[in-house]
Amino acid sequence: MTDDEPILEGLVVSVDEAGRPNVAPMGPRVDRGITRLVLRPFRSAQTFHNLLATRHGVFHVTDDVLLLAQAAVGELEPPPLVRVSGHPCPRLADCCRWMAFVVEQLDESQERATLVCRVTKRGEVRPFFGFNRAKHAVLEAAILATRIGILPADEIRREFSRLAVLVEKTAGCQERQAFEYLERYVAGKLK
Numbered sequence: 001m002t003d004d005e006p007i008l009e010g011l012v013v014s015v016d017e018a019g020r021p022n023v024a025p026m027g028p029r030v031d032r033g034i035t036r037l038v039l040r041p042f043r044s045a046q047t048f049h050n051l052l053a054t055r056h057g058v059f060h061v062t063d064d065v066l067l068l069a070q071a072a073v074g075e076l077e078p079p080p081l082v083r084v085s086g087h088p089c090p091r092l093a094d095c096c097r098w099m100a101f102v103v104e105q106l107d108e109s110q111e112r113a114t115l116v117c118r119v120t121k122r123g124e125v126r127p128f129f130g131f132n133r134a135k136h137a138v139l140e141a142a143i144l145a146t147r148i149g150i151l152p153a154d155e156i157r158r159e160f161s162r163l164a165v166l167v168e169k170t171a172g173c174q175e176r177q178a179f180e181y182l183e184r185y186v187a188g189k190l191k
Contacts, residue, residue, distance in 0.1 A: 005029045009139060011071055012039070013081065014050035014057040015089050021081055022046045023092070025071045025142070028059065034122075037101055039115040048113055055103040056088050057117070060095040063129040065138040066178040072142035073185050087121055096128040134171035137163040138178045145182050145189075153190045160186060 007027040015021050024047045028037040037059055041048040051057055062068065070076040080093035087100040105116040129135070141163050144156050160183065167179045 005031055008034070008061065009068070011060045011062060011068065011092065011095075012047055012057050013060070013089060013091060014047050015054055016046075016050050017053045021078065021090060022050055023071055023076055023079065025068055026059070028117075034099060035119050037099070037117045037119065039117060040112045041115070042111060043108055043113050048108075048115075051103050051115055052106065052108075054088060057101055057103075058084060058087070058089050058091040059099045059101060059119075060092050061097040061128065062092070062095045063135060064094065065135050065142075065175055066181065069138060069142045069145075069178045069182050073145050073182070075185070084121060091123075093125075095125050097124050098122065132170055132172075132175065133166045134169075134175035134179070137166040137171075138175055138182065141179060141182045141186075145186050148186065148189045156186060156190065 006029070008030045009025070009027045011023055012026045013021055013023050024045065026039055026041065026047065028039045030037055039051070041051070067076065067079065081090035082093045084091050084100050089100065091098045091100070099119045100121040101117040101119050103115050103117050107114040141160060144151070144159050148156065164179070167175055171179065
């Protein structure tokens with residue numbers, strides 16, 4: 001896998017040794033056929049601990065930006081999950097596409113581990129909605145929300161103002177709800 005391969009934003013479901021699921025946003029580098037994923041979780045993350053212990057997970061492509069926003073800031077109520085036949089980790093019941101994977105290589109020598117994973121099963125649940133500037137704005141806002149304490153508060157506020165224009169121009173109900181959720185979250189954290 002090389003740096004010229006794109007990052008695909010989505011959600012990873014992993015389980016701990018007791019089978020308790022965890023849902024986390026993650027943007028692995030992928031090959032164009034999405035046969036391999038390179039995940040880079042922080043070694044302190046639950047996803048890393050789960051994948052270290054079980055070596056299995058499921059990556060999801062979704063257009064549900066509220067789900068992505070809530071997962072990004074750690075305020076996601078457990079969404080419905082369904083079993084994947086022959087795979088020890090469940091998948092999200094509602095997503096566009098899912099890819100069950102197994103970790104084949106692991107390097108934990110850096111603060112962010114590198115896990116090279118092979119996709120073993122895949123499926124499509126429903127069609128991807130398509131491109132929408134508001135969905136992208138919410139995704140960027142969710143990433144900004146995870147940078148509180150890392151980026152200057154004024155920079156985060158400026159970027160939120162810029163992204164709000166895109167949401168105002170192109171959003172539907174779901175995108176507005178997700179962006180407003182993130183605005184409230186960020187305002188509460190940046191008091």
